[in-house]
Amino acid sequence: MTTITLVQGDITRQSADAIVNAANSSLLGGGGVDGAIHRRGGPAILEDCRRLRASHYGKGLPTGRAVATTAGNLDARWVIHTVGPRFTREEDRSELLASCYRESLRVADELGARTVAFPAVSAGIYGWPMDDAARIAVETVRATETSVEEVRFVLFDEPAYEAFARQVG
Template identity: 85%
Template sequence: MTTVTLVQGDITRQSVDAVVNAANSSLLGGGGVDGAIHRRGGPAILAECRALRASRYGRGLPTGQAVATTAGDLDARWVIHTVGPVFSPTEDRSALLVSCYRESLRVADGLGARTVAFPAVSTGVYRWPMDDAARIAVQTVRETETAVEEVRFVLFDERAFEAFAGQVHGHGN
Protein backbone atom coordinates (compact mmCIF):
# COMPACT_ATOMS: atom_id res chain seq x y z
CA MET A 1 0.00 0.00 0.00
CA THR A 2 1.15 3.51 -0.75
CA THR A 3 2.14 5.66 2.22
CA VAL A 4 1.05 9.30 1.98
CA THR A 5 3.28 11.82 3.75
CA LEU A 6 3.20 15.61 3.98
CA VAL A 7 6.06 18.09 4.01
CA GLN A 8 5.87 21.86 4.18
CA GLY A 9 8.71 23.24 2.11
CA ASP A 10 10.45 23.40 -1.25
CA ILE A 11 9.72 20.53 -3.65
CA THR A 12 13.02 21.14 -5.45
CA ARG A 13 14.89 20.14 -2.25
CA GLN A 14 13.26 16.71 -1.91
CA SER A 15 15.31 13.52 -2.20
CA VAL A 16 12.95 11.19 -4.10
CA ASP A 17 12.93 9.01 -7.21
CA ALA A 18 10.60 11.39 -9.05
CA VAL A 19 9.47 14.97 -8.56
CA VAL A 20 6.16 15.92 -10.16
CA ASN A 21 6.16 19.27 -11.91
CA ALA A 22 2.96 21.28 -12.23
CA ALA A 23 3.93 22.25 -15.77
CA ASN A 24 2.24 24.36 -18.40
CA SER A 25 1.41 22.69 -21.68
CA SER A 26 4.41 24.24 -23.45
CA LEU A 27 6.76 22.19 -21.19
CA LEU A 28 9.21 25.08 -21.52
CA GLY A 29 9.13 26.37 -17.95
CA GLY A 30 7.00 29.01 -16.31
CA GLY A 31 6.21 30.39 -12.89
CA GLY A 32 5.67 28.81 -9.50
CA VAL A 33 6.73 25.17 -9.06
CA ASP A 34 7.46 24.86 -12.79
CA GLY A 35 9.96 27.74 -12.81
CA ALA A 36 11.58 26.57 -9.57
CA ILE A 37 12.10 23.03 -10.91
CA HIS A 38 13.63 24.31 -14.14
CA ARG A 39 15.89 26.78 -12.28
CA ARG A 40 17.17 24.29 -9.70
CA GLY A 41 17.25 21.30 -12.09
CA GLY A 42 19.26 23.14 -14.69
CA PRO A 43 19.33 23.07 -18.50
CA ALA A 44 19.10 19.27 -18.91
CA ILE A 45 15.38 19.32 -18.03
CA LEU A 46 14.60 22.06 -20.55
CA ALA A 47 16.65 20.28 -23.22
CA GLU A 48 14.56 17.10 -22.81
CA CYS A 49 11.35 19.13 -22.74
CA ARG A 50 12.35 20.79 -26.01
CA ALA A 51 13.02 17.36 -27.52
CA LEU A 52 9.55 16.19 -26.42
CA ARG A 53 8.00 19.27 -28.05
CA ALA A 54 9.93 18.52 -31.25
CA SER A 55 8.71 14.92 -31.34
CA ARG A 56 5.61 13.64 -29.52
CA TYR A 57 4.13 16.88 -28.18
CA GLY A 58 4.35 19.42 -30.98
CA ARG A 59 1.21 21.17 -29.71
CA GLY A 60 2.27 20.82 -26.08
CA LEU A 61 1.37 18.32 -23.39
CA PRO A 62 -2.43 18.00 -23.04
CA THR A 63 -4.09 18.88 -19.73
CA GLY A 64 -4.34 15.87 -17.43
CA GLN A 65 -1.47 14.00 -19.11
CA ALA A 66 2.03 13.32 -17.77
CA VAL A 67 5.49 12.73 -19.25
CA ALA A 68 8.92 12.17 -17.68
CA THR A 69 12.32 13.78 -18.25
CA THR A 70 15.63 13.66 -16.43
CA ALA A 71 15.76 15.51 -13.11
CA GLY A 72 19.00 17.27 -14.03
CA ASP A 73 20.63 18.68 -10.89
CA LEU A 74 17.70 17.84 -8.58
CA ASP A 75 18.16 15.11 -5.94
CA ALA A 76 15.85 12.86 -7.95
CA ARG A 77 16.12 10.58 -10.96
CA TRP A 78 13.19 11.98 -12.93
CA VAL A 79 10.81 14.89 -13.24
CA ILE A 80 7.27 13.91 -14.17
CA HIS A 81 5.61 16.87 -15.87
CA THR A 82 1.82 17.10 -15.65
CA VAL A 83 -0.47 19.87 -16.85
CA GLY A 84 -3.23 20.72 -14.40
CA PRO A 85 -6.53 22.28 -15.41
CA VAL A 86 -7.34 25.94 -14.85
CA PHE A 87 -10.13 26.17 -12.27
CA SER A 88 -13.51 27.19 -13.64
CA PRO A 89 -16.45 28.21 -11.44
CA THR A 90 -18.85 27.30 -14.26
CA GLU A 91 -17.41 23.97 -15.53
CA ASP A 92 -16.43 20.90 -13.51
CA ARG A 93 -12.86 20.11 -14.53
CA SER A 94 -12.10 17.86 -11.55
CA ALA A 95 -11.72 14.76 -13.78
CA LEU A 96 -8.73 16.48 -15.41
CA LEU A 97 -7.16 17.15 -12.00
CA VAL A 98 -7.74 13.50 -11.02
CA SER A 99 -6.06 12.51 -14.29
CA CYS A 100 -2.93 14.54 -13.42
CA TYR A 101 -2.34 12.46 -10.30
CA ARG A 102 -3.36 9.15 -11.87
CA GLU A 103 -1.24 9.66 -15.01
CA SER A 104 1.75 10.85 -12.97
CA LEU A 105 1.58 7.65 -10.91
CA ARG A 106 1.24 5.58 -14.10
CA VAL A 107 4.39 7.23 -15.49
CA ALA A 108 6.16 6.69 -12.14
CA ASP A 109 5.26 2.99 -12.29
CA GLY A 110 6.65 2.77 -15.82
CA LEU A 111 9.93 4.25 -14.60
CA GLY A 112 10.12 2.03 -11.52
CA ALA A 113 9.92 5.03 -9.16
CA ARG A 114 9.15 4.11 -5.55
CA THR A 115 9.08 7.60 -4.00
CA VAL A 116 7.27 10.48 -5.68
CA ALA A 117 6.93 14.10 -4.54
CA PHE A 118 3.83 15.99 -5.70
CA PRO A 119 3.03 19.68 -5.43
CA ALA A 120 -0.56 20.88 -5.03
CA VAL A 121 -1.30 20.79 -8.78
CA SER A 122 -3.43 23.65 -10.19
CA THR A 123 -3.58 25.64 -6.92
CA GLY A 124 -1.24 28.44 -7.99
CA VAL A 125 -1.94 30.59 -11.03
CA TYR A 126 -4.61 28.07 -12.13
CA ARG A 127 -6.61 29.12 -9.00
CA TRP A 128 -8.00 25.72 -7.94
CA PRO A 129 -9.42 26.12 -4.39
CA MET A 130 -6.91 24.56 -1.99
CA ASP A 131 -9.36 22.48 0.09
CA ASP A 132 -10.92 20.92 -3.00
CA ALA A 133 -7.52 20.35 -4.62
CA ALA A 134 -6.32 18.61 -1.45
CA ARG A 135 -9.41 16.39 -1.36
CA ILE A 136 -9.00 15.37 -5.02
CA ALA A 137 -5.23 14.79 -4.69
CA VAL A 138 -5.34 12.64 -1.55
CA GLN A 139 -8.41 10.67 -2.64
CA THR A 140 -6.96 9.97 -6.10
CA VAL A 141 -3.58 8.83 -4.76
CA ARG A 142 -5.26 6.53 -2.24
CA GLU A 143 -7.57 5.01 -4.90
CA THR A 144 -4.97 4.54 -7.66
CA GLU A 145 -3.30 1.14 -8.05
CA THR A 146 0.43 1.83 -8.06
CA ALA A 147 3.77 0.30 -7.12
CA VAL A 148 4.87 3.67 -5.71
CA GLU A 149 5.63 3.12 -2.03
CA GLU A 150 5.57 6.73 -0.84
CA VAL A 151 3.68 9.71 -2.20
CA ARG A 152 4.98 12.85 -0.56
CA PHE A 153 2.87 15.97 -0.95
CA VAL A 154 5.25 18.91 -0.68
CA LEU A 155 3.27 22.01 0.21
CA PHE A 156 4.78 25.44 -0.11
CA ASP A 157 2.97 27.21 2.72
CA GLU A 158 1.08 26.54 5.93
CA ARG A 159 -2.35 27.05 4.36
CA ALA A 160 -1.70 24.33 1.78
CA PHE A 161 -0.14 22.05 4.39
CA GLU A 162 -3.20 22.40 6.66
CA ALA A 163 -5.61 21.69 3.79
CA PHE A 164 -3.77 18.49 2.87
CA ALA A 165 -3.31 17.47 6.53
CA GLY A 166 -7.09 17.69 6.97
CA GLN A 167 -7.57 15.23 4.11
CA VAL A 168 -4.76 12.83 5.04
CA HIS A 169 -5.78 12.68 8.69
CA GLY A 170 -9.50 12.43 8.00
CA HIS A 171 -10.68 15.90 9.02
CA GLY A 172 -11.68 16.88 5.49
CA ASN A 173 -15.17 16.69 4.00
Protein backbone atom coordinates in the same frame (compact mmCIF):
# COMPACT_ATOMS: atom_id res chain seq x y z
CA MET B 1 0.20 -0.10 -0.03
CA THR B 2 1.24 3.46 -0.74
CA THR B 3 2.22 5.64 2.20
CA ILE B 4 1.16 9.29 1.98
CA THR B 5 3.40 11.79 3.74
CA LEU B 6 3.18 15.58 3.96
CA VAL B 7 6.06 18.04 3.99
CA GLN B 8 5.92 21.80 4.18
CA GLY B 9 8.70 23.26 2.09
CA ASP B 10 10.34 23.62 -1.30
CA ILE B 11 9.71 20.72 -3.68
CA THR B 12 13.00 21.40 -5.48
CA ARG B 13 14.85 20.50 -2.26
CA GLN B 14 13.25 17.05 -1.99
CA SER B 15 15.10 13.78 -2.44
CA ALA B 16 12.84 11.34 -4.32
CA ASP B 17 12.93 9.00 -7.30
CA ALA B 18 10.59 11.38 -9.13
CA ILE B 19 9.50 14.95 -8.54
CA VAL B 20 6.24 16.00 -10.17
CA ASN B 21 6.20 19.34 -11.93
CA ALA B 22 2.97 21.31 -12.22
CA ALA B 23 3.91 22.25 -15.77
CA ASN B 24 2.25 24.36 -18.41
CA SER B 25 1.40 22.68 -21.70
CA SER B 26 4.41 24.17 -23.49
CA LEU B 27 6.77 22.16 -21.24
CA LEU B 28 9.23 25.03 -21.60
CA GLY B 29 9.16 26.40 -18.07
CA GLY B 30 7.00 29.06 -16.49
CA GLY B 31 6.17 30.46 -13.08
CA GLY B 32 5.54 28.88 -9.71
CA VAL B 33 6.63 25.25 -9.22
CA ASP B 34 7.39 24.94 -12.95
CA GLY B 35 9.85 27.83 -12.96
CA ALA B 36 11.47 26.70 -9.71
CA ILE B 37 12.03 23.15 -11.01
CA HIS B 38 13.54 24.42 -14.26
CA ARG B 39 15.79 26.91 -12.42
CA ARG B 40 17.10 24.46 -9.83
CA GLY B 41 17.17 21.46 -12.18
CA GLY B 42 19.19 23.31 -14.78
CA PRO B 43 19.26 23.22 -18.58
CA ALA B 44 19.10 19.41 -18.95
CA ILE B 45 15.38 19.44 -18.07
CA LEU B 46 14.62 22.11 -20.68
CA GLU B 47 16.66 20.19 -23.27
CA ASP B 48 14.58 17.06 -22.63
CA CYS B 49 11.37 19.10 -22.80
CA ARG B 50 12.43 20.61 -26.12
CA ARG B 51 13.05 17.09 -27.49
CA LEU B 52 9.55 16.06 -26.39
CA ARG B 53 8.06 19.12 -28.10
CA ALA B 54 10.00 18.32 -31.28
CA SER B 55 8.71 14.73 -31.32
CA HIS B 56 5.50 13.53 -29.60
CA TYR B 57 4.16 16.79 -28.16
CA GLY B 58 4.46 19.36 -30.94
CA LYS B 59 1.29 21.10 -29.76
CA GLY B 60 2.27 20.74 -26.10
CA LEU B 61 1.31 18.28 -23.38
CA PRO B 62 -2.48 17.99 -23.02
CA THR B 63 -4.12 18.88 -19.70
CA GLY B 64 -4.37 15.87 -17.40
CA ARG B 65 -1.49 13.99 -19.05
CA ALA B 66 2.03 13.34 -17.73
CA VAL B 67 5.46 12.74 -19.23
CA ALA B 68 8.94 12.24 -17.71
CA THR B 69 12.29 13.88 -18.30
CA THR B 70 15.65 13.82 -16.59
CA ALA B 71 15.80 15.60 -13.23
CA GLY B 72 18.99 17.47 -14.08
CA ASN B 73 20.54 18.89 -10.92
CA LEU B 74 17.62 17.95 -8.65
CA ASP B 75 18.05 15.18 -6.06
CA ALA B 76 15.84 12.85 -8.10
CA ARG B 77 16.13 10.55 -11.09
CA TRP B 78 13.21 12.00 -13.01
CA VAL B 79 10.84 14.94 -13.26
CA ILE B 80 7.30 13.95 -14.18
CA HIS B 81 5.60 16.90 -15.86
CA THR B 82 1.82 17.10 -15.63
CA VAL B 83 -0.47 19.86 -16.85
CA GLY B 84 -3.21 20.73 -14.41
CA PRO B 85 -6.45 22.38 -15.41
CA ARG B 86 -7.21 26.03 -14.71
CA PHE B 87 -10.02 26.38 -12.19
CA THR B 88 -13.29 27.81 -13.41
CA ARG B 89 -16.71 27.95 -11.78
CA GLU B 90 -18.36 27.51 -15.19
CA GLU B 91 -17.08 23.96 -15.82
CA ASP B 92 -16.24 21.06 -13.49
CA ARG B 93 -12.67 20.10 -14.36
CA SER B 94 -12.17 17.84 -11.32
CA GLU B 95 -11.65 14.77 -13.52
CA LEU B 96 -8.79 16.50 -15.36
CA LEU B 97 -7.14 17.34 -12.04
CA ALA B 98 -7.55 13.75 -10.82
CA SER B 99 -6.06 12.57 -14.11
CA CYS B 100 -2.86 14.53 -13.37
CA TYR B 101 -2.27 12.39 -10.28
CA ARG B 102 -3.29 9.09 -11.94
CA GLU B 103 -1.18 9.75 -15.03
CA SER B 104 1.83 10.85 -12.94
CA LEU B 105 1.61 7.62 -10.93
CA ARG B 106 1.28 5.60 -14.16
CA VAL B 107 4.46 7.23 -15.51
CA ALA B 108 6.19 6.66 -12.14
CA ASP B 109 5.28 2.95 -12.36
CA GLU B 110 6.65 2.73 -15.90
CA LEU B 111 9.92 4.26 -14.67
CA GLY B 112 10.12 2.06 -11.57
CA ALA B 113 9.94 5.03 -9.20
CA ARG B 114 9.23 4.11 -5.57
CA THR B 115 9.10 7.63 -4.07
CA VAL B 116 7.25 10.48 -5.76
CA ALA B 117 7.02 14.08 -4.55
CA PHE B 118 3.94 16.01 -5.70
CA PRO B 119 3.08 19.69 -5.42
CA ALA B 120 -0.54 20.81 -5.04
CA VAL B 121 -1.26 20.67 -8.79
CA SER B 122 -3.43 23.56 -10.09
CA ALA B 123 -3.68 25.19 -6.63
CA GLY B 124 -1.28 28.03 -7.44
CA ILE B 125 -1.58 30.34 -10.41
CA TYR B 126 -4.24 28.06 -11.96
CA GLY B 127 -6.55 29.13 -9.13
CA TRP B 128 -7.92 25.81 -7.83
CA PRO B 129 -9.26 26.26 -4.27
CA MET B 130 -6.74 24.59 -1.95
CA ASP B 131 -9.23 22.54 0.08
CA ASP B 132 -10.75 21.04 -3.06
CA ALA B 133 -7.33 20.51 -4.68
CA ALA B 134 -6.22 18.63 -1.55
CA ARG B 135 -9.38 16.49 -1.52
CA ILE B 136 -8.98 15.50 -5.18
CA ALA B 137 -5.24 14.82 -4.79
CA VAL B 138 -5.54 12.62 -1.71
CA GLU B 139 -8.65 10.73 -2.88
CA THR B 140 -7.09 10.06 -6.28
CA VAL B 141 -3.77 8.83 -4.89
CA ARG B 142 -5.59 6.55 -2.44
CA ALA B 143 -7.79 5.12 -5.22
CA THR B 144 -5.00 4.56 -7.78
CA GLU B 145 -3.27 1.20 -7.99
CA THR B 146 0.46 1.84 -8.09
CA SER B 147 3.81 0.31 -7.17
CA VAL B 148 4.92 3.65 -5.74
CA GLU B 149 5.70 3.10 -2.07
CA GLU B 150 5.62 6.72 -0.89
CA VAL B 151 3.68 9.66 -2.25
CA ARG B 152 4.95 12.82 -0.63
CA PHE B 153 2.88 15.96 -0.97
CA VAL B 154 5.24 18.91 -0.68
CA LEU B 155 3.26 22.00 0.27
CA PHE B 156 4.74 25.45 -0.02
CA ASP B 157 3.05 27.10 2.96
CA GLU B 158 1.17 26.31 6.16
CA PRO B 159 -2.38 26.84 4.79
CA ALA B 160 -1.67 24.35 1.97
CA TYR B 161 -0.11 21.89 4.43
CA GLU B 162 -3.14 22.17 6.72
CA ALA B 163 -5.57 21.64 3.81
CA PHE B 164 -3.78 18.39 2.87
CA ALA B 165 -3.48 17.32 6.53
CA ARG B 166 -7.29 17.57 6.89
CA GLN B 167 -7.66 15.18 3.91
CA VAL B 168 -5.01 12.68 5.01
CA GLY B 169 -6.61 12.50 8.45
